[in-house]
Amino acid sequence: MTAILIFLCVHWFFSLFFHTFFLHRYASHQMYTTSKFWERFFYFSTWFFQGSSYLIPRAYGVMHRMHHVYSDTEHDPHSPHFFKDVWSMMVRTRQIYNDHVEGKAKVDPEFTQEPLPIWEKMDKFGDNNITRLVWVGLYIAFYAVFAPSAWWFLLLPIHFLMGPIQGAVVNWCGHKYGYRNFDNGDESKNTSPWGILLMGELFQNNHHKHGNHPNFAKKWFEIDPTYPIMKVMHWVGIIKLKPVPVISKH
Template sequence: MFIIIFFIALWYLSLFSQTFLQHRYASHGAFEMNRFWERFFYIVAYITQGSSYMSPRAYAIMHRMHHAYTDTELDPHSPSYSKNVFAMMWRTSLFYRSIFHNKMAVEEKFTKNLPDWRSFDRFASSGYSRLLWVAAYALLFVFFASAWYLWILLPIVIAMGAVHGAIINWFAHKYGYVNFRLKNTSVNLLCTDVLMLGESYHNNHHKHPSSPNFGIRKYEIDPVYYAIKFLSWLRIVRIPRVAQAN
Protein backbone atom coordinates (compact mmCIF):
# COMPACT_ATOMS: atom_id res chain seq x y z
CA MET A 1 0.00 0.00 0.00
CA PHE A 2 2.84 2.42 0.81
CA ILE A 3 4.32 2.02 -2.69
CA ILE A 4 0.95 2.78 -4.30
CA ILE A 5 0.51 5.91 -2.18
CA PHE A 6 4.10 6.96 -2.93
CA PHE A 7 3.57 6.43 -6.66
CA ILE A 8 0.36 8.47 -6.77
CA ALA A 9 1.90 11.29 -4.72
CA LEU A 10 5.01 11.38 -6.91
CA TRP A 11 2.88 11.30 -10.06
CA TYR A 12 1.02 14.46 -9.10
CA LEU A 13 3.87 16.33 -7.43
CA SER A 14 6.23 15.70 -10.34
CA LEU A 15 3.53 16.60 -12.84
CA PHE A 16 2.68 19.79 -10.97
CA SER A 17 6.32 20.89 -11.07
CA GLN A 18 6.57 20.20 -14.79
CA THR A 19 3.38 22.00 -15.81
CA PHE A 20 3.90 24.87 -13.34
CA LEU A 21 7.64 25.61 -13.67
CA GLN A 22 9.01 24.12 -16.87
CA HIS A 23 5.90 24.47 -19.02
CA ARG A 24 3.68 27.40 -18.05
CA TYR A 25 6.36 29.58 -16.47
CA ALA A 26 9.62 28.90 -18.32
CA SER A 27 8.25 28.02 -21.76
CA HIS A 28 5.32 30.43 -22.06
CA GLY A 29 5.62 33.11 -19.38
CA ALA A 30 1.99 32.53 -18.36
CA PHE A 31 2.84 34.18 -15.04
CA GLU A 32 5.77 35.96 -13.41
CA MET A 33 7.63 35.60 -10.13
CA ASN A 34 10.72 37.11 -8.54
CA ARG A 35 14.13 35.46 -8.33
CA PHE A 36 13.58 34.08 -4.83
CA TRP A 37 10.39 32.23 -5.73
CA GLU A 38 11.78 31.14 -9.08
CA ARG A 39 14.68 29.42 -7.37
CA PHE A 40 12.39 28.07 -4.67
CA PHE A 41 10.36 26.28 -7.34
CA TYR A 42 13.56 25.07 -9.01
CA ILE A 43 14.33 23.25 -5.77
CA VAL A 44 10.75 21.99 -5.48
CA ALA A 45 11.02 20.63 -9.03
CA TYR A 46 14.30 18.88 -8.21
CA ILE A 47 12.81 17.25 -5.11
CA THR A 48 9.60 16.16 -6.83
CA GLN A 49 11.11 15.13 -10.17
CA GLY A 50 14.23 13.51 -8.79
CA SER A 51 15.99 11.38 -11.39
CA SER A 52 13.85 12.83 -14.20
CA TYR A 53 14.53 16.49 -13.36
CA MET A 54 14.62 18.74 -16.44
CA SER A 55 16.36 22.08 -16.79
CA PRO A 56 13.61 24.73 -17.13
CA ARG A 57 15.80 26.60 -19.61
CA ALA A 58 16.48 23.61 -21.88
CA TYR A 59 12.89 22.38 -21.53
CA ALA A 60 11.55 25.81 -22.51
CA ILE A 61 13.71 26.03 -25.62
CA MET A 62 12.68 22.55 -26.71
CA HIS A 63 9.00 23.21 -26.02
CA ARG A 64 9.05 26.52 -27.90
CA MET A 65 10.47 24.62 -30.85
CA HIS A 66 7.54 22.21 -30.57
CA HIS A 67 5.08 25.07 -30.89
CA ALA A 68 6.96 26.72 -33.74
CA TYR A 69 7.50 23.52 -35.73
CA THR A 70 4.55 21.35 -34.70
CA ASP A 71 4.24 18.16 -36.76
CA THR A 72 7.34 18.85 -38.86
CA GLU A 73 10.79 17.25 -38.81
CA LEU A 74 12.02 20.09 -36.58
CA ASP A 75 9.42 19.26 -33.92
CA PRO A 76 11.32 17.60 -31.01
CA HIS A 77 8.40 15.35 -30.14
CA SER A 78 5.97 14.66 -32.95
CA PRO A 79 4.20 11.31 -33.39
CA SER A 80 4.37 12.00 -37.12
CA TYR A 81 8.12 11.31 -37.14
CA SER A 82 8.36 8.37 -34.73
CA LYS A 83 7.17 4.79 -35.18
CA ASN A 84 5.97 4.45 -31.58
CA VAL A 85 5.85 6.30 -28.29
CA PHE A 86 9.22 4.90 -27.14
CA ALA A 87 10.92 6.06 -30.34
CA MET A 88 9.42 9.50 -29.81
CA MET A 89 10.69 9.57 -26.20
CA TRP A 90 14.19 8.73 -27.42
CA ARG A 91 14.04 11.42 -30.12
CA THR A 92 12.86 13.95 -27.54
CA SER A 93 15.74 12.95 -25.27
CA LEU A 94 18.25 13.56 -28.06
CA PHE A 95 16.85 17.03 -28.70
CA TYR A 96 16.82 17.87 -25.01
CA ARG A 97 20.39 16.74 -24.38
CA SER A 98 21.66 18.58 -27.44
CA ILE A 99 20.05 21.79 -26.21
CA PHE A 100 21.17 21.30 -22.60
CA HIS A 101 24.81 20.66 -23.58
CA ASN A 102 24.81 23.49 -26.17
CA LYS A 103 25.42 21.08 -29.04
CA MET A 104 22.54 22.41 -31.12
CA ALA A 105 22.32 25.78 -32.82
CA VAL A 106 19.23 27.43 -31.36
CA GLU A 107 17.51 30.40 -32.95
CA GLU A 108 17.56 33.54 -30.83
CA LYS A 109 13.77 33.76 -30.77
CA PHE A 110 13.66 30.62 -28.60
CA THR A 111 16.06 31.95 -25.96
CA LYS A 112 14.32 35.13 -24.87
CA ASN A 113 13.16 35.66 -21.27
CA LEU A 114 14.30 32.27 -20.00
CA PRO A 115 14.91 31.38 -16.34
CA ASP A 116 18.55 30.47 -15.96
CA TRP A 117 20.22 28.84 -12.94
CA ARG A 118 22.92 26.90 -14.74
CA SER A 119 24.98 25.88 -11.72
CA PHE A 120 21.90 24.27 -10.17
CA ASP A 121 20.90 22.65 -13.46
CA ARG A 122 24.36 21.14 -13.87
CA PHE A 123 24.17 19.63 -10.40
CA ALA A 124 20.55 18.45 -10.68
CA SER A 125 21.12 16.97 -14.13
CA SER A 126 24.44 15.29 -13.34
CA GLY A 127 24.82 11.54 -13.58
CA TYR A 128 25.82 11.49 -9.92
CA SER A 129 22.57 13.16 -8.86
CA ARG A 130 20.41 10.95 -11.06
CA LEU A 131 22.10 7.78 -9.80
CA LEU A 132 21.53 8.82 -6.19
CA TRP A 133 17.83 9.30 -6.89
CA VAL A 134 17.60 5.93 -8.65
CA ALA A 135 19.33 4.27 -5.69
CA ALA A 136 16.93 5.98 -3.26
CA TYR A 137 13.89 4.84 -5.25
CA ALA A 138 15.23 1.29 -5.49
CA LEU A 139 15.84 1.13 -1.74
CA LEU A 140 12.30 2.37 -1.14
CA PHE A 141 10.98 -0.51 -3.22
CA VAL A 142 13.28 -3.00 -1.48
CA PHE A 143 11.85 -2.07 1.92
CA PHE A 144 8.23 -1.37 1.04
CA ALA A 145 7.25 -3.31 -2.09
CA SER A 146 5.00 -6.01 -0.66
CA ALA A 147 4.41 -7.82 -3.97
CA TRP A 148 6.56 -8.51 -7.03
CA TYR A 149 4.25 -6.69 -9.44
CA LEU A 150 4.83 -3.39 -7.64
CA TRP A 151 8.34 -3.39 -9.09
CA ILE A 152 6.75 -2.68 -12.48
CA LEU A 153 6.22 0.86 -11.19
CA LEU A 154 9.93 1.48 -10.54
CA PRO A 155 10.91 2.31 -14.17
CA ILE A 156 7.99 4.76 -14.32
CA VAL A 157 9.12 6.38 -11.07
CA ILE A 158 12.66 6.77 -12.45
CA ALA A 159 11.49 8.28 -15.75
CA MET A 160 8.39 10.06 -14.41
CA GLY A 161 8.90 13.38 -16.21
CA ALA A 162 9.51 11.69 -19.55
CA VAL A 163 6.41 9.52 -19.06
CA HIS A 164 4.24 12.57 -18.43
CA GLY A 165 5.59 14.28 -21.53
CA ALA A 166 5.12 11.19 -23.67
CA ILE A 167 1.47 10.78 -22.68
CA ILE A 168 0.63 14.29 -23.92
CA ASN A 169 3.00 14.54 -26.86
CA TRP A 170 1.94 11.19 -28.27
CA PHE A 171 -1.69 10.59 -27.35
CA ALA A 172 -2.81 14.26 -27.37
CA HIS A 173 -1.72 14.45 -31.00
CA LYS A 174 -3.63 11.30 -31.94
CA TYR A 175 -6.80 10.75 -29.91
CA GLY A 176 -9.36 13.20 -28.60
CA TYR A 177 -11.57 16.11 -29.57
CA VAL A 178 -10.89 19.66 -30.73
CA ASN A 179 -12.29 23.03 -29.73
CA PHE A 180 -10.21 24.87 -32.34
CA ARG A 181 -9.37 23.95 -35.92
CA LEU A 182 -5.62 24.47 -36.11
CA LYS A 183 -2.93 23.66 -38.64
CA ASN A 184 -1.59 20.84 -36.46
CA THR A 185 -2.72 17.54 -34.96
CA SER A 186 -3.20 18.72 -31.36
CA VAL A 187 -6.34 17.46 -29.62
CA ASN A 188 -7.84 17.56 -26.15
CA LEU A 189 -7.27 14.11 -24.73
CA LEU A 190 -9.69 14.26 -21.77
CA CYS A 191 -12.92 16.16 -21.17
CA THR A 192 -12.16 16.67 -17.49
CA ASP A 193 -8.47 16.41 -16.81
CA VAL A 194 -7.64 15.49 -13.23
CA LEU A 195 -5.18 12.77 -14.24
CA MET A 196 -2.82 15.14 -16.10
CA LEU A 197 -3.59 18.38 -14.20
CA GLY A 198 -4.87 20.23 -17.26
CA GLU A 199 -2.05 19.22 -19.60
CA SER A 200 -4.30 17.05 -21.75
CA TYR A 201 -6.19 20.12 -23.03
CA HIS A 202 -3.53 20.22 -25.71
CA ASN A 203 -5.64 21.67 -28.51
CA ASN A 204 -6.69 24.54 -26.24
CA HIS A 205 -3.06 25.09 -25.30
CA HIS A 206 -1.88 25.26 -28.90
CA LYS A 207 -4.53 27.91 -29.55
CA HIS A 208 -3.62 29.99 -26.48
CA PRO A 209 -0.04 29.01 -25.50
CA SER A 210 0.51 31.79 -22.95
CA SER A 211 -2.76 31.34 -21.09
CA PRO A 212 -2.35 30.10 -17.50
CA ASN A 213 -5.69 28.30 -17.86
CA PHE A 214 -5.64 25.36 -20.28
CA GLY A 215 -9.37 24.76 -19.91
CA ILE A 216 -11.86 26.56 -22.19
CA ARG A 217 -15.24 24.91 -21.69
CA LYS A 218 -17.03 24.72 -18.34
CA TYR A 219 -16.29 21.02 -17.93
CA GLU A 220 -12.59 21.42 -18.81
CA ILE A 221 -11.27 21.77 -15.28
CA ASP A 222 -7.61 22.78 -15.01
CA PRO A 223 -6.52 22.24 -11.37
CA VAL A 224 -3.16 23.96 -11.81
CA TYR A 225 -4.83 27.16 -12.98
CA TYR A 226 -6.58 27.44 -9.61
CA ALA A 227 -3.26 26.78 -7.87
CA ILE A 228 -1.74 29.64 -9.88
CA LYS A 229 -4.67 31.89 -8.97
CA PHE A 230 -4.13 31.03 -5.30
CA LEU A 231 -0.40 31.78 -5.55
CA SER A 232 -1.32 35.05 -7.28
CA TRP A 233 -3.61 35.91 -4.37
CA LEU A 234 -0.66 35.22 -2.04
CA ARG A 235 1.45 37.51 -4.28
CA ILE A 236 3.95 34.74 -4.95
CA VAL A 237 3.25 34.95 -8.69
CA ARG A 238 1.74 37.62 -10.91
CA ILE A 239 -0.52 36.85 -13.88
CA PRO A 240 -0.09 39.43 -16.66
CA ARG A 241 -3.30 41.03 -17.90
CA VAL A 242 -2.73 39.73 -21.42
CA ALA A 243 -2.44 36.17 -20.08
CA GLN A 244 -5.60 36.64 -18.03
CA ALA A 245 -7.43 37.75 -21.16
CA ASN A 246 -6.50 34.50 -22.89
Protein backbone atom coordinates in the same frame (compact mmCIF):
# COMPACT_ATOMS: atom_id res chain seq x y z
CA MET B 1 0.93 -1.73 -0.29
CA THR B 2 -0.68 1.50 0.92
CA ALA B 3 2.70 3.17 1.36
CA ILE B 4 3.71 2.24 -2.19
CA LEU B 5 0.49 3.60 -3.70
CA ILE B 6 0.75 6.84 -1.72
CA PHE B 7 4.40 7.23 -2.75
CA LEU B 8 3.56 6.60 -6.42
CA CYS B 9 0.70 9.13 -6.39
CA VAL B 10 2.70 11.78 -4.53
CA HIS B 11 5.67 11.36 -6.87
CA TRP B 12 3.47 11.38 -9.98
CA PHE B 13 1.32 14.41 -9.15
CA PHE B 14 4.00 16.61 -7.56
CA SER B 15 6.40 15.86 -10.42
CA LEU B 16 3.59 16.60 -12.87
CA PHE B 17 2.60 19.80 -11.07
CA PHE B 18 6.09 21.30 -11.25
CA HIS B 19 6.40 20.05 -14.81
CA THR B 20 3.33 21.99 -15.91
CA PHE B 21 3.58 24.90 -13.45
CA PHE B 22 7.29 25.65 -13.68
CA LEU B 23 8.78 24.02 -16.78
CA HIS B 24 5.79 24.59 -19.03
CA ARG B 25 3.87 27.63 -17.87
CA TYR B 26 6.87 29.58 -16.55
CA ALA B 27 10.08 28.48 -18.27
CA SER B 28 8.45 28.03 -21.67
CA HIS B 29 5.62 30.59 -21.73
CA GLN B 30 6.38 33.08 -18.94
CA MET B 31 2.70 33.14 -17.93
CA TYR B 32 3.57 34.70 -14.59
CA THR B 33 6.34 36.61 -12.86
CA THR B 34 7.77 35.88 -9.45
CA SER B 35 10.63 36.87 -7.16
CA LYS B 36 14.07 35.33 -7.45
CA PHE B 37 13.47 33.52 -4.14
CA TRP B 38 10.30 31.81 -5.39
CA GLU B 39 11.83 31.10 -8.78
CA ARG B 40 14.68 29.26 -7.05
CA PHE B 41 12.19 27.50 -4.76
CA PHE B 42 10.18 26.24 -7.73
CA TYR B 43 13.41 25.36 -9.55
CA PHE B 44 14.60 23.27 -6.60
CA SER B 45 11.16 21.68 -6.18
CA THR B 46 11.15 20.66 -9.83
CA TRP B 47 14.46 18.85 -9.30
CA PHE B 48 13.31 17.34 -6.00
CA PHE B 49 10.08 15.87 -7.35
CA GLN B 50 11.38 14.83 -10.77
CA GLY B 51 14.35 13.21 -9.06
CA SER B 52 16.25 10.88 -11.36
CA SER B 53 14.39 12.22 -14.42
CA TYR B 54 15.11 15.89 -13.78
CA LEU B 55 14.76 18.12 -16.88
CA ILE B 56 16.80 21.32 -17.12
CA PRO B 57 14.33 24.23 -17.40
CA ARG B 58 16.18 26.28 -20.03
CA ALA B 59 16.52 23.30 -22.39
CA TYR B 60 12.90 22.32 -21.82
CA GLY B 61 11.79 25.91 -22.45
CA VAL B 62 13.60 26.23 -25.78
CA MET B 63 12.30 22.86 -27.00
CA HIS B 64 8.75 23.69 -26.04
CA ARG B 65 8.85 27.04 -27.78
CA MET B 66 10.07 25.23 -30.90
CA HIS B 67 7.20 22.77 -30.52
CA HIS B 68 4.65 25.59 -30.68
CA VAL B 69 6.19 27.30 -33.68
CA TYR B 70 6.72 24.07 -35.63
CA SER B 71 3.79 22.08 -34.23
CA ASP B 72 3.37 18.77 -36.08
CA THR B 73 5.82 19.66 -38.84
CA GLU B 74 9.13 17.95 -39.52
CA HIS B 75 10.86 20.59 -37.37
CA ASP B 76 8.73 19.80 -34.31
CA PRO B 77 11.01 18.20 -31.66
CA HIS B 78 8.33 15.70 -30.62
CA SER B 79 5.38 15.39 -32.97
CA PRO B 80 4.02 11.81 -32.83
CA HIS B 81 3.18 11.93 -36.54
CA PHE B 82 6.79 11.33 -37.58
CA PHE B 83 7.44 8.24 -35.42
CA LYS B 84 6.18 4.68 -35.57
CA ASP B 85 5.71 4.45 -31.79
CA VAL B 86 6.02 6.47 -28.62
CA TRP B 87 9.39 4.90 -27.73
CA SER B 88 11.11 6.11 -30.89
CA MET B 89 9.63 9.58 -30.28
CA MET B 90 11.03 9.56 -26.73
CA VAL B 91 14.49 8.55 -27.94
CA ARG B 92 14.57 11.27 -30.59
CA THR B 93 13.25 13.89 -28.18
CA ARG B 94 15.95 12.97 -25.68
CA GLN B 95 18.64 13.34 -28.33
CA ILE B 96 17.41 16.83 -29.21
CA TYR B 97 17.12 17.72 -25.52
CA ASN B 98 20.70 16.55 -24.86
CA ASP B 99 21.95 18.68 -27.77
CA HIS B 100 20.34 21.73 -26.17
CA VAL B 101 21.75 20.91 -22.74
CA GLU B 102 25.26 20.42 -24.14
CA GLY B 103 25.10 23.48 -26.38
CA LYS B 104 25.40 21.44 -29.58
CA ALA B 105 22.11 22.61 -31.08
CA LYS B 106 21.93 25.82 -33.09
CA VAL B 107 19.09 27.82 -31.52
CA ASP B 108 17.16 30.46 -33.42
CA PRO B 109 17.23 33.71 -31.36
CA GLU B 110 13.41 33.86 -31.42
CA PHE B 111 13.35 30.96 -28.95
CA THR B 112 15.52 32.74 -26.39
CA GLN B 113 14.12 36.28 -26.64
CA GLU B 114 11.86 35.80 -23.63
CA PRO B 115 13.70 35.04 -20.37
CA LEU B 116 14.61 31.47 -19.52
CA PRO B 117 15.21 30.47 -15.89
CA ILE B 118 18.85 29.52 -15.39
CA TRP B 119 20.49 28.20 -12.22
CA GLU B 120 23.76 26.67 -13.34
CA LYS B 121 24.79 25.23 -9.98
CA MET B 122 21.43 23.50 -9.56
CA ASP B 123 21.59 22.11 -13.08
CA LYS B 124 25.15 20.89 -12.64
CA PHE B 125 24.12 19.07 -9.47
CA GLY B 126 20.72 17.83 -10.63
CA ASP B 127 21.76 16.80 -14.14
CA ASN B 128 24.56 14.61 -12.83
CA ASN B 129 24.71 10.82 -13.21
CA ILE B 130 25.75 10.35 -9.60
CA THR B 131 22.80 12.42 -8.37
CA ARG B 132 20.45 10.48 -10.62
CA LEU B 133 21.79 7.17 -9.34
CA VAL B 134 21.29 8.31 -5.75
CA TRP B 135 17.63 8.97 -6.55
CA VAL B 136 17.34 5.55 -8.18
CA GLY B 137 18.84 3.97 -5.06
CA LEU B 138 16.38 5.81 -2.82
CA TYR B 139 13.40 4.64 -4.89
CA ILE B 140 14.61 1.05 -4.79
CA ALA B 141 15.23 1.27 -1.04
CA PHE B 142 11.69 2.55 -0.43
CA TYR B 143 10.23 -0.34 -2.39
CA ALA B 144 12.51 -2.81 -0.61
CA VAL B 145 11.06 -1.68 2.71
CA PHE B 146 7.39 -1.27 1.81
CA ALA B 147 6.60 -3.45 -1.24
CA PRO B 148 4.52 -6.49 -0.18
CA SER B 149 5.86 -8.59 -3.08
CA ALA B 150 8.41 -8.48 -5.89
CA TRP B 151 5.70 -7.65 -8.46
CA TRP B 152 5.49 -4.13 -7.10
CA PHE B 153 9.06 -3.48 -8.22
CA LEU B 154 7.71 -3.37 -11.79
CA LEU B 155 6.49 0.14 -10.96
CA LEU B 156 10.03 1.39 -10.40
CA PRO B 157 10.71 2.39 -14.04
CA ILE B 158 7.88 4.92 -13.71
CA HIS B 159 9.79 6.57 -10.86
CA PHE B 160 13.09 6.40 -12.73
CA LEU B 161 11.70 8.08 -15.88
CA MET B 162 8.84 10.12 -14.43
CA GLY B 163 9.46 13.39 -16.33
CA PRO B 164 10.01 11.87 -19.80
CA ILE B 165 7.04 9.51 -19.33
CA GLN B 166 4.72 12.39 -18.50
CA GLY B 167 6.05 14.39 -21.45
CA ALA B 168 5.65 11.43 -23.80
CA VAL B 169 2.05 10.82 -22.73
CA VAL B 170 1.16 14.46 -23.29
CA ASN B 171 2.94 14.83 -26.63
CA TRP B 172 1.78 11.49 -28.04
CA CYS B 173 -1.83 11.43 -26.85
CA GLY B 174 -2.32 15.20 -27.05
CA HIS B 175 -1.56 15.19 -30.78
CA LYS B 176 -3.26 11.92 -31.77
CA TYR B 177 -6.40 11.28 -29.73
CA GLY B 178 -9.41 13.30 -28.66
CA TYR B 179 -11.44 16.22 -29.93
CA ARG B 180 -10.76 19.72 -31.21
CA ASN B 181 -12.26 23.00 -30.08
CA PHE B 182 -10.15 25.05 -32.50
CA ASP B 183 -8.60 24.71 -35.92
CA ASN B 184 -4.95 25.52 -35.18
CA GLY B 185 -3.45 24.21 -38.39
CA ASP B 186 -1.89 21.30 -36.53
CA GLU B 187 -2.99 17.96 -35.04
CA SER B 188 -3.35 19.05 -31.41
CA LYS B 189 -6.26 17.44 -29.53
CA ASN B 190 -8.02 17.68 -26.18
CA THR B 191 -8.10 14.36 -24.35
CA SER B 192 -10.71 14.51 -21.59
CA PRO B 193 -11.10 13.32 -18.82
CA TRP B 194 -7.36 12.54 -18.96
CA GLY B 195 -6.76 16.24 -19.39
CA ILE B 196 -7.91 16.62 -15.78
CA LEU B 197 -5.76 13.76 -14.50
CA LEU B 198 -2.72 15.18 -16.31
CA MET B 199 -3.13 18.52 -14.47
CA GLY B 200 -4.50 20.20 -17.60
CA GLU B 201 -1.64 19.16 -19.88
CA LEU B 202 -3.82 17.11 -22.23
CA PHE B 203 -5.93 20.06 -23.31
CA GLN B 204 -3.38 20.48 -26.06
CA ASN B 205 -5.76 21.86 -28.69
CA ASN B 206 -6.88 24.64 -26.35
CA HIS B 207 -3.31 25.38 -25.35
CA HIS B 208 -2.02 25.58 -28.91
CA LYS B 209 -4.79 28.05 -29.72
CA HIS B 210 -4.12 30.25 -26.68
CA GLY B 211 -0.49 29.50 -25.89
CA ASN B 212 -0.04 32.23 -23.26
CA HIS B 213 -3.27 31.69 -21.32
CA PRO B 214 -2.65 29.98 -17.95
CA ASN B 215 -6.03 28.22 -17.99
CA PHE B 216 -5.84 25.31 -20.45
CA ALA B 217 -9.56 24.51 -20.05
CA LYS B 218 -11.99 26.36 -22.32
CA LYS B 219 -15.33 24.48 -22.33
CA TRP B 220 -17.64 24.20 -19.31
CA PHE B 221 -16.87 20.49 -18.88
CA GLU B 222 -13.09 20.94 -19.05
CA ILE B 223 -11.12 21.39 -15.82
CA ASP B 224 -7.49 22.44 -15.57
CA PRO B 225 -6.50 21.64 -11.95
CA THR B 226 -3.29 23.66 -12.15
CA TYR B 227 -4.99 26.96 -12.91
CA PRO B 228 -6.85 27.38 -9.57
CA ILE B 229 -3.58 26.71 -7.74
CA MET B 230 -1.94 29.45 -9.78
CA LYS B 231 -4.84 31.81 -8.96
CA VAL B 232 -4.36 31.20 -5.24
CA MET B 233 -0.62 31.81 -5.58
CA HIS B 234 -1.46 35.04 -7.39
CA TRP B 235 -3.87 36.16 -4.68
CA VAL B 236 -1.35 35.58 -1.88
CA GLY B 237 1.46 37.27 -3.78
CA ILE B 238 3.73 34.31 -4.55
CA ILE B 239 3.36 34.81 -8.30
CA LYS B 240 1.82 37.52 -10.46
CA LEU B 241 -0.19 36.21 -13.40
CA LYS B 242 0.32 38.26 -16.53
CA PRO B 243 -2.73 39.83 -18.21
CA VAL B 244 -4.18 37.45 -20.76
CA PRO B 245 -5.69 38.33 -24.14
CA VAL B 246 -9.42 38.10 -24.68
CA ILE B 247 -10.34 34.60 -25.84
CA SER B 248 -12.26 34.33 -29.08
CA LYS B 249 -15.45 32.29 -28.90
CA HIS B 250 -14.81 30.86 -32.37
